[in-house]
Amino acid sequence: MYIDEDTIRFYTQMYNYELETQVLPLMVPYRQMSPFTPFTQGPQGGPPSAPPNFTPPEPKTQQFGATPLAIDPGAIRPCLYRFVYIWPRRERGFWAWLTFVGPRSISGFRFDRNRWRFFGMDLRNISSFQCF
Numbered sequence: 001m002y003i004d005e006d007t008i009r010f011y012t013q014m015y016n017y018e019l020e021t022q023v024l025p026l027m028v029p030y031r032q033m034s035p036f037t038p039f040t041q042g043p044q045g046g047p048p049s050a051p052p053n054f055t056p057p058e059p060k061t062q063q064f065g066a067t068p069l070a071i072d073p074g075a076i077r078p079c080l081y082r083f084v085y086i087w088p089r090r091e092r093g094f095w096a097w098l099t100f101v102g103p104r105s106i107s108g109f110r111f112d113r114n115r116w117r118f119f120g121m122d123l124r125n126i127s128s129f130q131c132f
Helices: 005-014 073-079
Strands: 083-088 094-101 105-111 116-122 126-131
Touching: 073 094, 073 126
Parallel strands: none
Antiparallel strands: 083 094, 083 126, 094 105, 105 116
């Protein structure tokens, strides 16, 4: 599409630059941010309690078998709103409470030092997992 000078002049006259150039005070409603609200406890929100107090054994891998490049989202989806133990490729394993499973990532709450913290993780970084 070719845009000539007349078209540019027409759109420039119709466009209102006043809102972009004026400085808005912090009292403007759409500039304010809502205060942080902690997650709700229960099956559809955060974890209901502390995770189990044991560490499950990591599944054995085959010596000469192929290792997957990523965990399938359909395989980990049944673990939503349940306790799951995740073994990452480069870290120590941890307990998690998943609230989202996407095509390439997961997110939820990770148990770290006796408290739950929000986290997100790429499915390619998971070596294996187990739901409880």
